[in-house]
Amino acid sequence: MDKNQVLLTKEKNMKIFMWGFIGLSAFTAYFSYIMGEQLGKQYYYGFILIIPFLFMSFYFRGRMLKYRALYHIKSSWGKKEDRKRNFKDIKKLYEYLCVEKSNEFFIDNQTFEDFTLDKVFEVLDRTLSTPGEQILYRMLRNPIFDEDILIRRKQIINFFQNNKDLRDKVQTELYWMGRQRKNTITEFLWGKLPPKSNLKYLFNLMAIIPVILIILIPFYGGVFGFYLVFVLIINMFIHNKFRDQISCHVDSMTYLGSLVNTAKKLGTIDDNLPSYYKDIFLDNTKNIKSSKSAAIVASVEGGDVIVEYLNILFLTKERKFYSVIDELTKFRDELRKVYIALGELDALISIASYRTGLTYYCEPVLNKKERNMDIINMYHPLIDNPVANSIKIENGGIVLTGSNMSGKSTFLRTLGINVLFAQTICTCLSESYTGSYFKILSSISPSDNLLVGKSYYLGEAEAVLRIIKACNEELPCLCIIDEIFRGTNPIERISASAEILDYLIKHNSLPIVATHDLELTEIVDSRYECYYFTEDVDDEGLKFDYLIRKGVSPTRNAIKLLKYLGYPEEVINNTNKRVDILFNK
The missing domain is CATH 3.40.50.300 (P-loop containing nucleotide triphosphate hydrolases)
Structure with a gap:
């Protein structure tokens, strides 16, 4: 059994253990409830056993996903990845950088179409993330005239061709970061940000009031419960009013959090990682906390009802939205550097994979x-x-x-x-x-x-x-x-x-x-x-x-081809005569 099959087997085993502990949790809950109803309330303490069982199920789920990621990474190495690509999203970063770096030379649309570079890109693209595919696309449209940049690219491609273990670690982190389903992160980092607003102070105030009311209810009775419901109605109105304005940015904030977390992990993943990337990741993320904010903002619309009502009561999304916007405005340049560095790392590993599948190639x-x-x-x-x-x-x-x-x-x-x-x-x-x-x-x-x-x-x-x-x-x-x-x-x-x-x-x-x-x-x-x-x-x-x-x-094979296709002899003979006359003039 090869190594990839071993990983696949381990993934299946972890999945069995995960569902086994989930089933054990359900059985324990049912058994404790029945025994508590029939034999005494002391049997309800059996519900406590659910906690370690669920913990173990989450543990084995993590192991299952780890083996799944490694299987995908290892089994796809050196192979073309057949998947549907949205070039409208992929080219967004290239379009922003064309304007930002207007003094650089880019492959124009006519040449791009002439060389069918969209199909060429699909052959090259083995990236695992949104920044990766965007930077690879941008590379393909931006020929370099600086020898130092090309030397560094070549060194990094060779490094990951020859360092399989570290490559697997880096790709695993990129795999977890993944691709944004609908690419809005590019506009979030390079486009126009929502304007700053003093409404965040109102949102913070309206989030504090429910906390005060909850504390006062045990001491002063139900009247404060009524006030709490009244505040919930007000906050629900605020939430609905600003939902559309915020929801279009929530996915970007979530992905931004994943982006920062991935950069921080890669900055400390291994001392052998090229220092060029370690320095960018560590220097540009040390003061950024948007990853934590984004994680809170990331609760999914239409998800857990209780969580959603808590978000409304305390205006969690609205408050964290403006918190992340403030931080993004402050650290936008750093986040762009991180985004491009992550994308370049992913893209160059993709080229290393592409090289592996070639019959032969050379370095120019x-x-x-x-x-x-x-x-x-x-x-x-x-x-x-x-x-x-x-x-x-x-x-x-x-x-x-x-x-x-x-x-x-x-x-x-x-x-x-x-x-x-x-x-x-x-x-x-x-x-x-x-x-x-x-x-x-x-x-x-x-x-x-x-x-x-x-x-x-x-x-x-x-x-x-x-x-x-x-x-x-x-x-x-x-x-x-x-x-x-x-x-x-x-x-x-x-x-x-x-x-x-x-x-x-x-x-x-x-x-x-x-x-x-x-x-x-x-x-x-x-x-x-x-x-x-x-x-x-x-x-x-x-x-x-x-x-x-x-x-x-x-050769004059055009006329021979007409003859092969069955054109009349009269046409063939007269055509030859005309050609002879023209060439003898």
């Missing part, structure tokens, strides 16, 4: 040299049996030719994703990777949006223009363009494409452009090299090897 070597890359046997993260390709470029660009379905677009995406991985997760899907730091922009699949009155060509032109505007002399730009200006006529397309490629190569860019226009390969700047993909068409159909080759595509 990045340099400050001008526009270069040398990648050996890179592959795409979403293809099950990928064909690996290599590429080497020095201060130039590439014009890529070949027929549809031969592999051009997949190669462009593979290249772009690996360059992005190099500057985000320090993990390239290749045997080796050496290259410059790049801003990354693409135009692979611009949409023809008739609903807003845009033609396909206009969409292409806007997509390419944003690439041109991004080119500057400070940071080289990797420009990936598939079928430039396919939405217009050949003469204007080829002429404009040639001028744009010349412009890009002169403005600190490394353009990788796929095209069907073989004429373009003859008129572009001499610094462009030509590569192509090809295929073979025979009686059995299309055959692709998806391997990149140096040079210009020599």
Whole structure:
């Protein structure tokens, strides 16, 4: 029996013990009641035995949940996690940080869609918490140009790959923190907070009055009981009036408490935890008590009726709500640092898990040299049996030719994703990777949006223009363009494409452009090299090897494909004649 099965067996055993003691408690209560009714009140003392039995049931429940957490963590290591993801919630932090850090470079929406990075994210994401998945998403959209940051990320990923026991401890704490069902914590920490209010003094007063009345009832009789009911009615009115205003923040407060508690535990969990995180967790939580406040606020609406009436009588939620708001206002910067550090820790452990499941990968070597890359046997993260390709470029660009379905677009995406991985997760899907730091922009699949009155060509032109505007002399730009200006006529397309490629190569860019226009390969700047993909068409159909080759595509397989599909011989023969005439002009 392997270790995971042992954990599963232990979880089942703890569950049996838990329900056993719960059943024993119920039997003891029933037996004590029957014996007390029939044989004497002294048997009611049997109810006291319920306390240790319930204590033991809670003990075994804790053990059961511990083994369940460890089983999930260990059995899922190195594997893709198939679960539904709400990208609207996941991207909230990225959207706030885009505004907050507007001077940084982020992958724009067009490039994100071109590289299908939502699907790539799902493959990478093995996080256990809301901050974890949000920070991983943000990493994927924020290429880094600072060597020190990337070195630290790489060291932490390697650390958790090689320190299994500590990794299990950290992941267990992250597992208990978990994900917020509906992500409101991001707005709570980065959005607009509810305004401060002097109502908290009224709430505190109305919470003290019931205590005074309860103390006075034994001495002065039932009249004070009437006053207590009257105060309960007033507090119930206050509670209902402010319930909607507060309830939308209660989940955030609860999760905030869990966040602070997790940070405090991780700050002292093990001396071997990287000091970078220990310092952030301990320094930024030492004065924060919102975890205790949030725990009190966290009573669930519609839960225990008695607890709910006590909350109303003493206005517990209302008082603690403003207490947490005050503390959050005071320590908001510290809480943001904790949130980001927890998320980064979770995200980098997720990358360590991702690495474990790969056939092969490498850690990139990045340099400050001008526009270069040398990648050996890179592959795409979403293809099950990928064909690996290599590429080497020095201060130039590439014009890529070949027929549809031969592999051009997949190669462009593979290249772009690996360059992005190099500057985000320090993990390239290749045997080796050496290259410059790049801003990354693409135009692979611009949409023809008739609903807003845009033609396909206009969409292409806007997509390419944003690439041109991004080119500057400070940071080289990797420009990936598939079928430039396919939405217009050949003469204007080829002429404009040639001028744009010349412009890009002169403005600190490394353009990788796929095209069907073989004429373009003859008129572009001499610094462009030509590569192509090809295929073979025979009686059995299309055959692709998806391997990149140096040079210009020599095949005319489009007509062969028409013949294979059964087009009339007259169409095939006349098409060949027309092509011969055009090429011989």
